[in-house]
Amino acid sequence: MDKISFPYRAASHLVLLHVISESGAWEKHGLDVDYDKRITASEAHRAIPAGDVEFVGGNHVSTYGHRARGDSWVYLGQTLNMVHTKLITRQDTDIFTPADLKGKKVGTRGSHPGLNDWLQLKKRGFDVDRGDVELINQLVHKKGSMDPVGENDPKTKSPPALWTWVRDGLVDAAFVTPPSSLFAEEAGLRVIDIDPLPMIWFTTISTSLEFAAAHPDIVNRFLKGIIEGIHFFKTQPEASIKIIRERYTKEGQLSEAQARYTYENLAPLLEPKLYPSMAAIANVYEEAKRQDADAAKVNPLALWDLHHVRSVDDTGFVEQLYADASAKRKAPTPDDVEELADKRKRMIAEIKACGHPESEACACG
Numbered sequence: 427m428d429k430i431s432f433p434y435r436a437a438s439h440l441v442l443l444h445v446i447s448e449s450g451a452w453e454k455h456g457l458d459v460d461y462d463k464r465i466t467a468s469e470a471h472r473a474i475p476a477g478d479v480e481f482v483g484g485n486h487v488s489t490y491g492h493r494a495r496g497d498s499w500v501y502l503g504q505t506l507n508m509v510h511t512k513l514i515t516r517q518d519t520d521i522f523t524p525a526d527l528k529g530k531k532v533g534t535r536g537s538h539p540g541l542n543d544w545l546q547l548k549k550r551g552f553d554v555d556r557g558d559v560e561l562i563n564q565l566v567h568k569k570g571s572m573d574p575v576g577e578n579d580p581k582t583k584s585p586p587a588l589w590t591w592v593r594d595g596l597v598d599a600a601f602v603t604p605p606s607s608l609f610a611e612e613a614g615l616r617v618i619d620i621d622p623l624p625m626i627w628f629t630t631i632s633t634s635l636e637f638a639a640a641h642p643d644i645v646n647r648f649l650k651g652i653i654e655g656i657h658f659f660k661t662q663p664e665a666s667i668k669i670i671r672e673r674y675t676k677e678g679q680l681s682e683a684q685a686r687y688t689y690e691n692l693a694p695l696l697e698p699k700l701y702p703s704m705a706a707i708a709n710v711y712e713e714a715k716r717q718d719a720d721a722a723k724v725n726p727l728a729l730w731d732l733h734h735v736r737s738v739d740d741t742g743f744v745e746q747l748y749a750d751a752s753a754k755r756k757a758p759t760p761d762d763v764e765e766l767a768d769k770r771k772r773m774i775a776e777i778k779a780c781g782h783p784e785s786e787a788c789a790c791g
Contacts (some may be wrong), residue, residue: 427453427456427457427458428456428457428458428644428647429458429460430452430457430458430459430460430480430481430644430648431459431460431478431479431480431481432459432460432461432479432480432481432482432483432648433460433461433463433464433465433470433479433482433483434461434462434463434464434465434482434483434484434629435464435465435466435467435470435482435483435484435485436464436484437464437676438628439483439484439628439629440461440462440673440674440676441670441674441688441689441692442505442628442629442655442656442659442692442696443461443462443483443629444462444669444670444673444674445655445658445659445666445669445670446461446651446652446654446655446656446658446659447459447461447655448669448673449654449655449658449659449662449665449669451650451651451652451653451654451655451658452648452651452655454651454654455647455648455650455651455654456647457644457647457648457651459648459651461483465479465482466573467484467485467488467537467571467572467573468571468572468573470482470484470485470632471485471488471489471492471497471499474499474632474633474634474637475497475498475499475634475636477634477636477637480633480637480641480644480648481502481631481632481633481648482632482633483629483630483631483632484629484630484632485499485572485630485632486538486626486627486630486710487537487538487541487572487710487713487714487717488572488714488717488718489501489632489714489729490711490714490715490718490720490721490724490726490729491714491717491718491719491720491721491724492718493724493728493729494718494720494721494723494724495720498634498635498636499632499633499634499635499729500632500633500634500635500638500729500730500731501626501630501631501632501702501729501730501731502631502632502633502638502645502649502700502731502732502734502735503630503631503649503652503697503700503701503702503732503734503735504626504630504631504697504700504701504702504706505628505629505630505631505652505656505696505697505700506625506627506628506629506695506696506697507624507625507626507695507697507702507703507705507706508622508623508624508625508695508706509542509603509622509623509625509627510603510604510622510691510695511542511546511601511602511603511620511622511623512601512602512603512604512607512617512618512619512620513599513600513601513617513618513620514589514592514599514600514601514602514606514607514610514615514616514617514618515592515598515599515615515616515618516592516593516595516598516615516616517614517615517616519598519599519616521598521599521616521618522616522618523618524546524547524550524618524620525550527547527550527552527559527598527599528552528558528559529558529559530559530560530598530599531559531560531562531596531597531598531599532547532559532560532561532562532597532598532599532600532601533562533563533564533588533591533592533596533597533599533600534561534562534563534564534588534600534601535563535564535565535585535588536563536564536565536574537565537567537571537572537573537574537717538572538627538713540561540563541713541716541717542601542623542625542627542713543561543601544561544713544716545623545709545712545713546601546620546623547559547561548712549623562596562597564585564588564591565585570717570718572717587606587609588600588602588606589602589606589607589609589610589613589615590613592610592615593610593613593614593615601620604687604691608687623709624703624705624706624708624709625706625709625710626702626706626707626709626710627710631648631649631652631700633645635731638731638734642734645734646734646737646738649700649734649735649738650738650743652700653698653699653700653738653743653744653747654747656696656697656698656700657698657744657747657748657751659689659692659693659696660693660696660698661748661751663689663693666689666693667682667685667686667689670685670688670689671685674688698744698748699735699738699739699744700735701732701735702730702732707726707727707730708726711726714726
């Protein structure tokens, strides 16, 4: 077995990574993958070129500026291409669509999520720099850094759930992902559906050009393991939900309903072949240029080396996985469909009633 280090950038990635590992997908391809540890953005930029880790599951924005300054970071594949958020506000505001945010205070949290919210506003004609909207981040970041101040200091307290800022009047609105939107709705806030935002986020398979060139066999097997793990995630819902509930405990124990809701929000969005979308790349590149002016010196496609996933794809590997699963699957009966709809209603009702405090463990993003 080849030992591989694959640290994550955000604990939410473990929803998928635990399932990939427990499914045996990496082991099947001769890999012993150490994935259950976190790495900061700055440490990832040091560790990848130094060869201290083989792959990293993130760093989506800072890499473009680093490439302009001679970095050899490269993306090999992408698991998600959309961010599905909802806009929340209080019932006493005059906010009913994103177009009503002019002159309002919008709360956000983190570096990449904050850039996503900046882009959401920009695409709707609001210039944060001009003061059209005041974007208030719960976390403090040094200029040019994706890591929040005090991130590794155990004395640093985590801020409250973002939706509570809206509820308590500290901000007028916020963009949130499920199940935060469920907690907001239960608290009496107005929850507004908006179009999903194409975005490179969640688990992106990253390494250095040097490592990929020197170890094409390991890259091939590592990608196949992720592809097979995603196939397991998509086609084995009950087993995946069980793994999520048992293993995804970084921020506390999930209930059955929370684990199921997390699964059902993630499974349809996972990319079976690990291809990024052009719209997602274009959007993250806009954020990269805002974060670091040097990013504009780099073509947005320069960091993407997709010939490895293409070589896997060309063999028919992915199609065969899903053909085999389809052949084993029975067509659902009308009773099955009705039972599934009832189960989902009960699941959402349980999440709303459980009183579980919002945490990153409840989110898939």
